[in-house]
Amino acid sequence: MGYKIYREKFADLFHELRASYEIYAPVTKKDKGMYSDTDLITYDKVESFTEIVFDKKTFFSPKEIVFPIRQTLFYFTEDSVLEPTKLEKDIVIFARACDINSFRSLDAIFLQNGPYEDPYYKKLRQRVKFILLPCDGFENCYCACLGTNITDNYSAYVDVRDDAVYCKVKDAYWKGLWSKYGEESEVEPRYVSKNENTFEIPQKINNSIFEHQMWSEYTNRCTGCGRCTVVCPTCTCFTVHDIRYDDNSKYGERRRVWASCQIDGFTEMAGGHGYRHKQGERTRFRVLHKISDFKKRFGFQMCVGCGRCEDACQEYISLKNCIHKISEIMAEEEKV
Amino acid sequence: MSVDTKKLVKNAYRVTKERYLTALRVRVPGGHLDTKQMTLISRIADRYGRGEVHITTRQGFEIPGIPMSRMEEVNREITPLLDALQKTTGIDLKVTFEGYPAAGTRNVSACIGNRVCPFANYDTTRLAQDIEGIIYPNDFHVKIAVSGCPNDCIKAHMQDVGILGQVEPLYDSKRCIGCKACVDNCRKRVTGALKFHNFTVQRDHEKCTGCGECILKCPTAAWTRGEKYYSVVIMGRTGKKNPRLAAPFLRWVARDVVLKICENLYSYIDKHIDRSLPKEHVGNIVDRTGYPVFRDEVLQNVDLGERAMVAKHINFGGYEYHSNASF
Amino acid sequence: MIRNPYMPQEAEILKIFQETDINYTFRLKTDLKVKSGQFLEVSIPRIGEAPISVSDFGDGYLDLTIRKVGRVTQALHNLQPGDKFFIRGPYGNGFPIDKLKDRRLIVAAGGTGLAPVKSLINQYYNDSLEIKSLQLLAGFKSPGDILFSSELEKWSKKFPVEITVDRGSENWKGRVGLVTKLVADLDISEVENTMVIVVGPPLMMKFTTQEFVKKKISIGNIYLSFERKMSCGIGKCGHCKIDDTYVCLEGPVFEYSKAIQLLD
């Protein structure tokens, strides 16, 4: 069902929504950019509709809402192991189609990979409802090449234009709320149909790519900072640590924290053994995970084409450029 | 030809080795100017000089080879430069068609700052222009430079007053992935103010220079920018007697403190300068009065703020040319 | 409430056997059902967790042979019988017992690599593993690093056991050299009917396997046990992933034909 709701009215609707949900959306954090006098556009909890930024891509992705950067698994007291039990409200996330689709990749790892579901992820994930945002595409995106430009997985769609908000509500539970504030109107989500960047992801990547000299370029260029992985909405790796509290050594916690295949230590084991020491090897591992390995397990691409990894890389390393190179090498091999 | 050289010098011209030829010194506060002014400078060099422009160490321009007889014409022609100076610095020069009203206080120079440089903690051009607005026109010989961060690319440590941008880094442990990029960088490139303990980064404020590199290194924005601060170093100088690097005077002070001490510096000079000399350099005045007098007068009516650190005493050091200890 | 697979269970230490200066075997009281080649996540609250292979098991107990190398393993070594620590698992696939049936088996182990195969060897020793024959080749850094000395002694009475050390000592009368050398010297009678298990440090596994291939053992008949950094053991943390394979899920034991496809 579609609605047209005037801005002031929508603010009221939002207010009502906020009574029952924690709402996350793209916001501007003034002067919180890495460089002085720059802002950070990122996901955060919002109190009012006016805080939401509709026309910019967020630097970090919404994954941290369901997969916090640091998450306590257990609290230890002297003689017990306790799970954190924080009861929270349900969660609403304002997101574009690519970001909503990224949750499919997260779900695959946390809920499907291996014999167990990850209970910490699931607890948060099952509370999430999405409000879809329209998108006209940004620099470095290529969602349309992956089909992640479109989604059906949303409870409502919200498009702010001029003095009104054009909405489509799919969640039966929400229809009453929306109809209370707006008049019915024909609304269909607006998706990107073609990005500035269009290319095909190679369907078949031969093992010969492992030995290819194309990766040595990344050994020279990549600094192993890990930005590409922390901004990626689909990177899921973590490491588990135990902490002993400084003020009382009998208490502590076990927690997990994001890990990155690009950063030193990811494969390092006791005894000093490790794998993929060169940044080129790490880049290969990351890129193939995104566009090939994951797909072999789950049948769809992990990468959603949001372009954040490229936006964030200070060395101007571009995933699309890398994929393009792989395609060319594979096409060349086909010919031979 | 009769020329009042004192007047000429005050008017930002120079007595040169070529008789009857002078050179005009164009002020460029913060080293930043638009291309219209560039064009005008080159036109003046073409029309009155030798078609040459020299870039000074203080980021001004010097146009050599101007006949002293044409100074008045030149002054009229550089009116747009003085108008622009008024506009960018907020100075009220009253008349702008008679050339520069003073040259004693030197051009305030600045590194490129945060309009371009990733390391800069603030807009150095803007601060240089604001300082110029407070201290110019003035005949006292004072050199000031502002740097975006403690890297000090502008060599603020060679000035009477050098200002270095600082930022208070704020750490959010909930965002930290423990990659140690900040810790390693601080240890290798800065002062080693960061320590990794219990999977959390700890910052030693005493050691922290406020350079903000940890913020730049952090992939997850666990470090973000807090308040902007400035540190002030003083009385660095070159010269034939006792060259020395500037010594730390203030740390962790706010922008309005910086502006206020620049203003107070001139009252201090006014009070203590030896008027029997043709000119006296501010560093020599401080050598004479001693640091505590300087400090107390420059900090008069200044609200330093909670974070501020003030040097208790300063040993300027440097070397004396006549001490041949190294030879 | 979803079952929390990260929640460890407390287990009591029944006995501790000192194998070498830095390798202790801990016998735990537990009813956990495990297979040879599987591993547990072992932890001490406030210190940390580490994946450790099951070295042996029996009625109401299982053994872990732990080498002291870091935070967790050091803390484990400070425990006494009667103390408790935490375990979760078992994880991983274990050795393919069904594929070994009625075959000749050669086990090549390097250092601590002997731990994950110990239970398998003991099953053969106790006549509960249906294989035709067993031969053990074990290599250690030095005589002081030899694990399970009494077992080795016991086993050697029943089937061929060859031991070599990288560096000998004054009292050492046995062989000196790498395990690869033992393999090179082997005379394998029924090549087609021989299965091989190789466990040890990465380089040892690499060269030993190549040696077996030279001996015409089919790559489908060789099994390796991989060791990778692991933070979860259940396919979530990503540390153990190689290409599209998770060592904690599909491994740690891999057929060599698959292992050579796992490129790093």
Ligand SMILES: Cc1cc2nc3c(=O)[nH]c(=O)nc-3n(C[C@H](O)[C@H](O)[C@H](O)COP(=O)(O)OP(=O)(O)OC[C@H]3O[C@@H](n4cnc5c(N)ncnc54)[C@H](O)[C@@H]3O)c2cc1C
């Ligand atoms: C499937 C699997 C099975 C395993 N089975 C066993 C087993 O049966 N028995 C066993 O003992 N181990 C086994 N391990 C290895 C064991 O998991 C590690 O030794 C353990 O995780 C170390 O944990 P820690 O907390 O003691 O060391 P940490 O404190 O985590 O590691 C110390 C760090 O210091 C460095 N370091 C540690 N030791 C050394 C060293 N000797 N030389 C150089 N650097 C070093 C490393 O960089 C390491 O990251 C197994 C591992 C896997 C994946």
Ligand code: SF4
């Ligand atoms: S790999 Fe890059 S483009 Fe793909 S989802 Fe991650 S950040 Fe976006």
Ligand code: SF4
């Ligand atoms: S963001 Fe760029 S430099 Fe940093 S790890 Fe990724 S590819 Fe390398």
Ligand code: SF4
């Ligand atoms: S760089 Fe950032 S994420 Fe890495 S240790 Fe420092 S604060 Fe933590």
Ligand code: FES
């Ligand atoms: S150990 Fe975590 S995915 Fe395998």
